[in-house]
Amino acid sequence: MSEFATTIENLAVNLQTVIRGKDESIRLLLISMLAGGHTLLEDVPGTGKTTLAKSLARSIDGTFRRVQFTPDLLPADITGSSYYRPQDGTFEFRPGPVFTNVLLADEINRTSPRTQSALLEVMSENQVTNEGLLRPLPQPFFVIATQNPIEFHGTYPLPEAQLDRFTMRIALGYPDALHEVEVIFSQNAQHPFEELKPVVSCERILQLQREVRAVHCERAIVEYIVRIVEHTRRDTRLKLGISPRGSLALHRTAQARATMLGRDFVLPEDVQVLAAPVLAHRLALDTKAKYAGARNETIIEEALEKVEVPR
């Protein structure tokens, strides 16, 4: 097993001590992180979204900040703002919570679009512009947001521009019965989260991200990605197909998955496995299609069935 795979395996094992029976979701989360992207954890309450995010943050030896997205939150509460210093009559910039390695944006859809828009620049360009000054964020920078898709009252659906900036949307789902029993026993004395230790440094993460970029990706695979994306753009049921940001994300995550599985090249299978988590949340369904019962994931699955695989 390569050094890379070992590191990832350690991380995964570390997370599995807290989140039981969600191996698949954990690996997707790690792929997203290795691809340098942000992740949206979306599921019903109580499935461990926040716990998973916190566990990942704790497993990395870096800074971690958490913002609870409440309806009264303001953009400056996130990015930071300048304060007047009466003693020498100057303004001083006080960085907001985004100046961190891992940012947990909890219940992101509970704040207004105005505040959510503060995250747009942060997430796509890893920087904050304040009073004409560019302030780069520390590296690596990784946003994990959670939201509850069921609840409707007091929430604001994420704007398309914001959704597009998440590399992946991962649904956790309920654990199966066996794992749920384990979860209950494991938390009997103490939450396993409390015993979690960092297993990987920030420098190591950055190095892994560089390694991901070096993975070989045949031209046919890139063409396959473009074909899938083009297929969604021509789908009449969609108001909005996949953006080039989406195809870039699919490419990068496919590389990350290949590396994680110990391969030094990308296979069409990587693209197929990642297509739904990476692409589905970027689609905007036509109202007619929505009421006809079409789902984003189904549309991606159909596209995969229709688009010819390179062989």
Added chain:
Amino acid sequence: MNTALSQANTLPRLPQTALPMAFVALAALYVTNPHWILPVSAVLLVASQFSATRLDNEAPMVRVGRYVLFALLGFGTYLRFTSESADSSDANFAYFVGQLCAAELAIQAWLRRPSGGSRLPVAVLLSTMVFLAASNTFDYRFIPWLTPLFFGCLGMALRDYANFDGIKRHALMSGGLSLLLAIGAGAGLHYGVYSYRNEISQWGMRFLEGKTVETSGLSTNPNLGASFNFRGSLTRMLRAENLPAFSYLRAMTFADYQSGRWLPVVERRQMENVLPATLRPNAAGKRARIERLGGDKELVFAPLHAAGIDIPGASLEWQRELGPLRVVAGEETAPIYSVILDGETHQGPLCAPPDAAWRARFLEVSPEVDERIRVLARQIVGDAKTAREKVSAVENYLISHHAYSLNARPGSGDKVSDFLLNKRSAHCEYFASAAVLLLRCVGVPSRYAIGYLAHEAGGHNALVVRGRDAHAWAESYVEGGWITVEATPGGGRPEGRAESLPLGFKWREKLTAWLKTAREWLAHLRTLPLTLWLGAVALLFAWLILRSWRTHPKPTFAEEFRYATRDAELASIGARFENWLAKRGLPCPPGRVWAAHARIADLHAAQPFIAAYERARFGPPTQDIADLKRLLQELENRPQNEAKP
């Protein structure tokens, strides 16, 4: 919801859109055939909307009522078939079908639907039948604005139906479209066959008898019969430029009336040669150019006041007093001649002043003509003194007392006497004969003339004469000259009786003329210019073909954006593997990767090969594929049944 409203909703109504459609159809038929059944049907239709009473189809009342109604309609049609002032029989048949459908429409509205389904299809069908019957009659005046109205209503009704009862809209729309197409095609076919019936019959004649049958429409041997030039042919006979808009082009005249015939027949006339100078070809005046296109090409047609006739290079003959003037049989002449018009000062050929013998012939009334005609003639003329007054009195009398009809129904005895005394409707031959005989009775020398009445505009300052423009009229010798006596109502073309030309007919004629010109032009071409022209056309075609070859159609995304080609050897290995899969009846769908397919199809033996292939195909470039080949060979060597563990 109150009970009255729910009651109203349960009324077995026709869909609201079906009513206007039915009304338009009934109105369309009514304007040509004002039969009592049509308003009765409309009233019954409306009444059915306000009543919840419905009858059973099998009920004796419905059965008997329907048969009685149909019998009434049939009897009425039979009466009209046999009546005096009958329209053509096809029109009567169309009316009858329309009436039957209208009656059935009203009956259907009052019937109980056994299945409780929509009544709309029946209503649509019957209304369309009524409308078709209306458009099949020969009165086209209202059809152009009723047709769009009807089809608008039909479309609305079908739309309504599509939203009804969850019927599949697509199926209905495509069904409706094919129905409309079928109706259109049928109507078009009917229209085409009907419009070109003369041509079709001519083709048939040519095919059967091996010769061209030209129907000039002129009856050169006038014999008063039941029909004159019935639905005359549309073949063009003459084309005349510079003629006045209503010109009587004379062919010949007749002097003697005998048992319904006009004599002498052309074949018995003593023809004498005419010197071209006699026809004054160089006379001063406006020159009208006449081109002979069909019919009797040797006959020369000219108006009464033709001061001169210029037929270059023809030797002519005529019978001086009566005509015809014609080209000597067997001679070829140019089809174009000129007629010189000089006001009314000169009279042309066939207008010689009658000498005593001729005068007596032009005044003779044969004894078979009823004596009462002389009395009638004197009554008509009254106290008119001059010949001209007598002529207009006779013209006015005939036009105002007799109706025009292409189908004469002669009674017994002398035909003209029967026509005059029984006030029958007939065609121009009767009117002309009657005018001649009446005028002779009051001492005005008169004769019977045949020819064409040129009236149809055919381009700038030109008239077109067709076979159906053949006409007969009278001529009287008044104040030292012959005058035209027109005693037929509307010149034989009463309003609404003249059929319009079939669609595209004029265009076809134009095309024929153009082709003729082109043929003549080609005949005059010498070899060199012809070669040049053909070469130019060939070059143009070559250029067009080259251009279309270069600008091929825009490729689709899948065609335009192909996967980068893989190594030829890899491609052949891939093809072999796919072949291997196909042989086992497990071809891989295009959207599935081989590894996943092998898992799904339990082809575990293939996994090592697939892994090796994927590495060679998608991995970093390597030169070594020997291992891959070996794995494939092993796979291919396995017996078929062993492949599936």
